Amino acid sequence: MAGVEYSAVGGDSYTENLIGTLLAIFGNLLVSIAVSIQKYSHVTLAGTKDPRAFYRTKTWWCGLALTVLGEAANFVSYAFAPLSLIAPLNAVSVIASSILGFIFLREKWKPKEFLKRYVLSFLGCILTVSGTYLFATFGPNYHQKLTAENIVKQVVGWPFLLYVLLEIITFCFLLYFYKQRNANYLVVILLLVALLGSVTVITVKAVAGMLVLSVQGTMQLNYPIFYVMFVCMVATVVFQATFLSQATHLYDSSVIACVNYILSTSFAIVAGAIFYLEFNHEDILHICMFLLGCLSCFLGVFLITKNRKRLKAFEPYVTMDMSQGNEGIPTIHDKGWRAVQPDYNGSFSYGALVNNDSVAPATLPEPDHNQLAVTPSPTAAPYSSADLKND
Structure with missing residues (x-):
């Protein structure tokens, strides 16, 4: 567009792209670490009564400080590098989150799920890193x-x-x-x-x-x-x-x-x-390689998030153990109560913490209803007041 000033192509433009890219990568990494730290703080305090107890923990405030710092780095990165170069770098946070899940949250997969989940996630990380290299190398390099x-x-x-x-x-x-x-x-x-x-x-x-x-x-x-x-x-x-x-x-x-x-x-x-007008001065080869890098990142993020574990929502339950006193119905946050909760698999049940199909339920002998039934005799005399007194 006429009248719009652009910076010169060369060392200054490359330096600005490099600064913006590094700031965006640094910011996304910090945000991912911050989210994992804050989530770890919430998980460790899951059984407390106070829903705001995490405000008093250093880990949560550390995560908040890292979030602010990371978002500030992302914000400043837009001033140096083109939009088309900064926006796809959000894939860095996806990779970091998948790795930090093992470190902070100790997320584990069963052996049967290893090939299904871990290999696909590893392949997704490779595709995302390769795509990041492509669009960072062949991205627009002209600044206004x-x-x-x-x-x-x-x-x-x-x-x-x-x-x-x-x-x-x-x-x-x-x-x-x-x-x-x-x-x-x-x-x-x-x-x-x-x-x-x-x-x-x-x-x-x-x-x-x-x-x-x-x-x-x-x-x-x-x-x-x-x-x-x-x-x-x-x-x-x-x-x-x-x-x-x-x-x-x-x-x-x-x-x-x-x-x-x-x-x-x-x-x-x-x-x-x-x-x-970020692509006005780019040749067709650079544009195609840039788009190829973006597609590689899209596919990598899809593979990383495809088999991520879904968190099961908490299902409310009514405790069946009232042996500790008459202080009302206990809740999941009450310490000292041996509350009967839903089992580990997330199904709604009473009386057991874990389903065990190998244990057969106890059976009670069936009562003889003929012996329990009392049929009054037509010849029997009704109770008199004297009989009641004797009883």
């Missing part, structure tokens, strides 16, 4: 200066206006079917998330770029476009979180992670190509 003037020119340009119009129409169409027709399909919900996410990454890159330029001495915070982009960024993030929360209540988290990564990454690449 993220000044307020350049961003305004891109916002009012006809390619972006047409893209926004198509997004609004598609979003309203999907939202109508989701709300009015009860089309609670996973693809519908995550398409809504991806459409919002494409706007989010555009605004995140704009805000981060203007902040970095301001820190470097070229003040950009006195332009209204900065605050417009900031408000759009916050609004789209909030609505994304809302739709993702609704999806987690309906579908398995592993499936959500896979589909959301594929859709959000695809829409982010398209948004970067349209708004920031």
Whole structure:
């Protein structure tokens, strides 16, 4: 687009790509470690009475601090590298989470499930790492200066206006079917998330770029476009979180992670190509190799998340052991109670902690109903008051 300034191709552009890529990888690794630490904190405190006990643990606060640091690194990475290069790097968090599950959460698989789960996950990691190398090597290497003037020119340009119009129409169409027709399909919900996410990454890159330029001495915070982009960024993030929360209540988290990564990454690449013109100066070979790397990452993430264990939801139960006193019905959090709980396999049962089909239930002798029945004789005299007194 005429009037838009670009940085020179060469060492500076390569250095900026390298800085952005390393920041994104570092940020995704930190977020994965933080989530695993916080989950470990929740697991260790699962039997406590206080539902907010994890606030008093150092591990949970350590995880929160790492989350903030990781998200900050991800945010800054958008100011240096193109959108199309940063968005697929979310696959790093998928790989890290699958590895950290063994370290922090001690996730184990049965021998019968080894070939089914572990080998596929290992193959998925190889594909994801290979894909990351491909799109990082052949990704777009041309940068535009993220000044307020350049961003305004891109916002009012006809390619972006047409893209926004198509997004609004598609979003309203999907939202109508989701709300009015009860089309609670996973693809519908995550398409809504991806459409919002494409706007989010555009605004995140704009805000981060203007902040970095301001820190470097070229003040950009006195332009209204900065605050417009900031408000759009916050609004789209909030609505994304809302739709993702609704999806987690309906579908398995592993499936959500896979589909959301594929859709959000695809829409982010398209948004970067349209708004920031990231592929305008790339040859067809580089574009094809970049797309091949993205497809390899998509397949790798699919294999990693395909056989991930599903967590079984807690099923409520009524304890049958009331021998400790008359202090009311005990709960799962009450210490000292020998509460009878659902068995390990997740089925609803009373009287045993683990199902054991090899133990036959105790049988009681069948009573002789003929002996128990008492038939009054027609000749028998009724009880008199004297008899009752003698008894």
